[in-house]
Amino acid sequence: xxxxxxxxxxxxxxxxxxxxxxxxxxxxxxxxxxxxxxxxxxxxxxxxxxxxxxxxxxxxxxxxxxxxxxxxxxxxxxx
Amino acid sequence: xxxxxxxxxxxxxxxxxxxxxxxxxxxxxxxxxxxxxxxxxxxxxxxxxxxxxxxxxxxxxxxxxxxxxxxxxxxxxxxxxxxxxxxxxxxxxxxxxxxxxxxxxxxxxxxxxxxxxxxxxxxxxxxxxxxxxxxxxxxxxxxxxxxxxxxxxxxxxxxxxxxxxxxxxxxxxxxxxxxxxxxxxxxxxxxxxxxxxxxxxxxxxxxxxxxxxxxxxxxxxxxxxxxxxxxxxxxxxxxxxxxxxxxxxxxxxxxxxxxxxxxxxxxxxxxxxxxxxxxxxxxxxxxxxxxxxxxxxxxxxxxxxxxxxxxxxxxxxxxxxxxxxxxxxxxxxxxxxxxxxxxxxxxxxxxxxxxxxxxxxxxxxxxxxxxxxxxxxxxxxxxxxxxxxxxxxxxxxxxxxxxxxxxxxxxxxxxxxxxxxxxxxxxxxxxxxxxxxxxxxxxxxxxxxxxxxxxxxxxxxxxxxxxxxxxxxxxxxxxxxxxxxxxxxxxxxxxxxxxxxxxxxxxxxxxxxxxxxxxxxxxxxxxxxxxxxxxxxxxxxxxxxxxxxxxxxxxxxxxxxxxxxxxxxxxxxxxxxxxxxxxxxxxxxxxxxxxxxxxxxxxxxxxxxxxxxxxxxxxxxxxxxxxxxxxxxxxxxxxxxxxxxxxxxxxxxxxxxxxxxxxxxxxxxxxxxxxxxxxxxxxxxxxxxxxxxxxxxxxxxxxxxxxxxxxxxxxxxxxxxxxxxxxxxxxxxxxxxxxxxxxxxxxxxxxxxxxxxxxxxxxxxxxxxxxxxxxxxxxxxxxxxxxxxxxxxxxxxxxxxxxxxxxxxxxxxxxxxxxxxxxxxxxxxxxxxxxxxxxxxxxxxxxxxxxxxxx
Numbered sequence: 001x002x003x004x005x006x007x008x009x010x011x012x013x014x015x016x017x018x019x020x021x022x023x024x025x026x027x028x029x030x031x032x033x034x035x036x037x038x039x040x041x042x043x044x045x046x047x048x049x050x051x052x053x054x055x056x057x058x059x060x061x062x063x064x065x066x067x068x069x070x071x072x073x074x075x076x077x078x079x
Numbered sequence: 080x081x082x083x084x085x086x087x088x089x090x091x092x093x094x095x096x097x098x099x100x101x102x103x104x105x106x107x108x109x110x111x112x113x114x115x116x117x118x119x120x121x122x123x124x125x126x127x128x129x130x131x132x133x134x135x136x137x138x139x140x141x142x143x144x145x146x147x148x149x150x151x152x153x154x155x156x157x158x159x160x161x162x163x164x165x166x167x168x169x170x171x172x173x174x175x176x177x178x179x180x181x182x183x184x185x186x187x188x189x190x191x192x193x194x195x196x197x198x199x200x201x202x203x204x205x206x207x208x209x210x211x212x213x214x215x216x217x218x219x220x221x222x223x224x225x226x227x228x229x230x231x232x233x234x235x236x237x238x239x240x241x242x243x244x245x246x247x248x249x250x251x252x253x254x255x256x257x258x259x260x261x262x263x264x265x266x267x268x269x270x271x272x273x274x275x276x277x278x279x280x281x282x283x284x285x286x287x288x289x290x291x292x293x294x295x296x297x298x299x300x301x302x303x304x305x306x307x308x309x310x311x312x313x314x315x316x317x318x319x320x321x322x323x324x325x326x327x328x329x330x331x332x333x334x335x336x337x338x339x340x341x342x343x344x345x346x347x348x349x350x351x352x353x354x355x356x357x358x359x360x361x362x363x364x365x366x367x368x369x370x371x372x373x374x375x376x377x378x379x380x381x382x383x384x385x386x387x388x389x390x391x392x393x394x395x396x397x398x399x400x401x402x403x404x405x406x407x408x409x410x411x412x413x414x415x416x417x418x419x420x421x422x423x424x425x426x427x428x429x430x431x432x433x434x435x436x437x438x439x440x441x442x443x444x445x446x447x448x449x450x451x452x453x454x455x456x457x458x459x460x461x462x463x464x465x466x467x468x469x470x471x472x473x474x475x476x477x478x479x480x481x482x483x484x485x486x487x488x489x490x491x492x493x494x495x496x497x498x499x500x501x502x503x504x505x506x507x508x509x510x511x512x513x514x515x516x517x518x519x520x521x522x523x524x525x526x527x528x529x530x531x532x533x534x535x536x537x538x539x540x541x542x543x544x545x546x547x548x549x550x551x552x553x554x555x556x557x558x559x560x561x562x563x564x565x566x567x568x569x570x571x572x573x574x575x576x577x578x579x580x581x582x583x584x585x586x587x588x589x590x591x592x593x594x595x596x597x598x599x600x601x602x603x604x605x606x607x608x609x610x611x612x613x614x615x616x617x618x619x620x621x622x623x624x625x626x627x628x629x630x631x632x633x634x635x636x637x638x639x640x641x642x643x644x645x646x647x648x649x650x651x652x653x654x655x656x657x658x659x660x661x662x663x664x665x666x667x668x669x670x671x672x673x674x675x676x677x678x679x680x681x682x683x684x685x686x687x688x689x690x691x692x693x694x695x696x697x698x699x700x701x702x703x704x705x706x707x708x709x710x711x712x713x714x715x716x717x718x719x720x721x722x723x724x725x726x727x728x729x730x731x732x733x734x735x736x737x738x739x740x741x742x743x744x745x746x747x748x749x750x751x752x753x754x755x756x757x758x759x760x761x762x763x764x765x766x767x768x769x770x771x772x773x774x775x776x777x778x779x780x781x782x783x784x785x786x787x788x789x790x791x792x793x794x795x796x797x798x799x800x801x802x803x804x805x806x807x808x809x810x811x812x813x814x815x816x817x818x819x820x821x822x823x824x825x826x827x828x829x830x831x832x833x834x835x836x837x838x839x840x841x842x843x844x845x846x847x848x849x850x851x852x853x854x855x856x857x858x859x860x861x862x863x864x865x866x867x868x869x870x871x872x873x874x875x876x877x878x879x880x881x882x883x884x885x886x887x888x889x890x891x892x893x894x895x896x897x898x899x900x901x902x903x904x905x906x907x908x909x910x911x912x913x914x915x916x917x918x919x920x921x922x923x924x925x926x927x928x929x930x931x932x933x934x
Contacts, residue, residue, distance in 0.1 A: 064910065066909065
């Protein structure tokens with residue numbers, strides 16, 4: 001009966017960003033990992049998938065009422 | 080005045096004074112509690128010692144040789160007979176004591192782990208602040224404590240307890256401050272890093288005072304009363320107590336008094352020094368004056384709303400400002416603010432005399448300060464200020480020349496900032512043009528009430544007069560009312576026509592036909608002098624009169640409030656009515672289009688004209704409302720009666736079903752809840768239907784006109800007045816409280832029928848029955864309570880939100896970042912739209928393309 005939070009329709013898709021893409025993201029916004037929003041490694045949205053590790057950048061695809069699909073990036077940090 | 084700079088501040092470090100620093104910095108050692116000798120001269124070595132600074136005019140400081148106001152004051156010190164705990168550091172001392180060995184003084188962390196922990200702690204301290212670090216230290220110590228033994232010397236550790244406010248116990252044996260100090264002394268400096276005491280120059284034993292710094296007399300000046308008596312500052316009183324007890328403690332120790340007496344005095348000294356620092360320590364009785372008044376000591380001076388920080392440093396007061404009650408004046412411009420003469424003669428604007436304006440400014444000086452428009456002061460090129468009075472006037476007129484500054488009275492057209500608290504958004508403070516008017520209140524155009532959230536039931540507002548050219552330019556360009564028309568919150572105009580302005584234009588465009596004379600009169604009243612666009616015929620339609628105000632090349636298609644098309648072609652209103660949907664505030668689509676096409680100044684001016692036109696129409700035509708406006712035709716009355724009768728029968732049937740068990744429960748509800756919901760639903764439906772009925776009636780009435788145009792009131796309120804007030808609800812339910820098993824003694828017990836549960840069958844016009852009136856009063860009181868309780872709550876909620884977000888900003892790459900550059904949103908609002916450039920959040924791409932193609 002356990003609810004799979006990841007499959008819930010209100011939980012947007014979380015995926016890992018490749019190293020190359022990560023580099024591009026950092027240079028695009030002229031930032032380091034310090035400036036990125038954080039996400040805990042034990043956050044329910046990513047905790048159960050084992051392929052995430054600290055320092056990874058997560059891409060979140062959200063449906064927006066005004067802008068269609070939008071992307072958001074968060075960096076995984078230790079709890 | 081020239082000052083010699085011989086010391087320059089390069090940096091400031093916050094830390095704790097060492098005993099040596101205290102005595103080095105001191106100008107005097109205080110040894111006696113006496114303040115003055117018999118001649119009233121300060122005693123050497125007393126608390127008012129002349130070496131501690133001067134507070135009497137004419138005297139010179141014995142330390143620096145300067146006079147009153149020049150000498151900053153000098154610290155002194157007293158040597159304490161026994162050490163005393165500093166109340167503000169009790170927590171730090173406690174932490175350190177608990178985390179160090181009682182015998183060797185080392186931190187209770189094994190040597191091999193020490194380095195690792197320190198770097199971890201430093202990182203936490205850096206990222207999450209000092210409090211988080213403190214918690215982490217505790218956690219680390221707790222974890223690394225093995226078997227309650229010191230990892231360095233194997234001594235068994237005992238549990239240390241803090242008995243508030245400042246007594247330490249080790250296994251129920253009290254540790255005197257001397258012992259506490261001895262333990263702190265033992266801690267090696269290297270281990271201090273664990274606690275975050277990273278200053279090279281710090282020792283924990285300094286937190287236990289052996290020597291007390293005496294603040295200079297300049298921060299505790301005595302005042303001379305009219306009787307010639309001297310009254311000392313609270314701090315001086317407190318210090319006197321400390322010195323006195325300290326003296327007695329010294330004497331008793333030297334005389335070899337019994338330990339009990341010494342301990343008593345010691346405790347007393349501890350109490351006095353504690354209250355000297357903080358007179359609001361929870362567990363201690365506050366020190367009082369002889370009269371019972373609580374002493375204001377150091378902490379009291381700094382903290383809380385009346386303290387130095389919030390009152391003196393953060394709480395700024397300003398000159399060139401004014402505050403009074405506001406009242407409406409629909410005849411002044413949107414950008415104007417009416418200022419009373421009496422204020423205009425006190426508020427001034429500095430104007431520099433040049434060759435070109437010399438004569439102009441001379442006139443103000445000649446008029447003087449007592450007549451309007453005059454001037455109050457002149458400022459000479461050397462910066463000296465002179466008051467203009469009858470005596471000085473001639474002299475000033477003689478010397479007035481280029482380079483002088485004249486502070487003249489406020490005149491029409493000056494810039495001013497106008498503000499109403501609470502200043503929740505940027506439209507709460509806007510720039511207005513001054514218009515000096517008789518009376519004693521600020522006047523403002525009722526259309527700007529909305530952004531300020533003001534009404535005229537006694538509201539007061541503040542006015543500020545910018546004093547420099549830069550400030551005025553900034554205010555005019557960024558803050559002028561017309562630049563603030565479009566709200567950045569939803570992209571529509573925050574100002575618009577209100578009340579009569581809407582009703583008047585509604586009637587004008589709906590049904591009025593005027594003679595040419597009437598039309599001209601009307602237009603002239605609202606400031607139109609170019610009448611070439613008025614059709615040259617004897618009878619002019621209202622729509623044509625309205626169209627005269629519109630620009631020739633303006634075309635617009637939209638909807639009015641009832642959904643009919645509004646069409647303006649080349650400045651002619653072809654179809655539709657002007658109502659709230661096009662003229663009103665927070666909607667006003669037509670105004671929004673005008674703003675976009677013709678700019679802010681034009682929109683503001685047009686708004687004023689339209690508003691005046693509406694008011695003029697009503698004052699010519701006449702507009703009033705009386706009880707007769709609530710008369711409805713017999714047909715409507717009967718229809719409403721039938722509707723309600725049916726609804727009441729329906730509820731009775733529901734109740735009967737409920738008792739006979741035939742009622743089907745709604746999913747997730749009990750049968751009783753289902754009954755309530757069904758009844759509420761059916762009664763509300765009946766009321767809404769009768770509301771529609773009342774709105775649809777053919778008979779014309781003023782109340783109906785206002786509701787239809789959107790000027791004031793809605794269908795529900797009309798229905799409440801004419802047909803039925805409806806179900807009263809408390810906390811979302813029918814009224815079910817009051818007496819035992821019934822709402823009023825008028826009803827039978829367990830009566831579930833609609834009249835017994837707060838359904839008001841009467842209308843306001845027909846009058847309410849006593850029991851109905853009581854139900855109305857119940858919900859009325861509840862609503863009043865609710866608003867009174869909710870306003871401060873939501874206000875605080877909003878304050879926290881705005882404070883948390885105040886440094887967020889949209890950067891050039893459209894990211895939203897905080898002050899340290901951390902990203903909050905990757906694209907502002909997910910869509911990157913500037914809301915104030917949209918219409919209610921929407922950009923009509925099709926329309927824009929069409930417009931571009933047409934050009």
